[in-house]
Amino acid sequence: xxxxxxxxxxxxxxxxxxxxxxxxxxxxxxxxxxxxxxxxxxxxxxxxxxxxxxxxxxxxxxxxxxxxxxxxxxxxxx
Numbered sequence: 001x002x003x004x005x006x007x008x009x010x011x012x013x014x015x016x017x018x019x020x021x022x023x024x025x026x027x028x029x030x031x032x033x034x035x036x037x038x039x040x041x042x043x044x045x046x047x048x049x050x051x052x053x054x055x056x057x058x059x060x061x062x063x064x065x066x067x068x069x070x071x072x073x074x075x076x077x078x
Contacts, residue, residue: 028046
């Protein structure tokens with residue numbers, strides 16, 4: 001199986017997730033527990049090695065108390 005390339009957007013998402021998680025006062029373990037995910041998966045999200053499904057993204061944002069769009073890095077147009 002071919003290894004997926006980590007993009008700058010993957011890294012930006014991971015950094016944003018980590019910052020929002022810490023600001024919300026959660027450890028990776030606490031977030032994983034509340035989202036019914038593994039700690040390993042949260043760690044992989046935070047370093048950009050994995051991409052969450054929309055359902056997982058919604059679950060994480062709900063637990064962190066932010067809008068889903070606030071976790072997704074984007075570029076301004078124009």
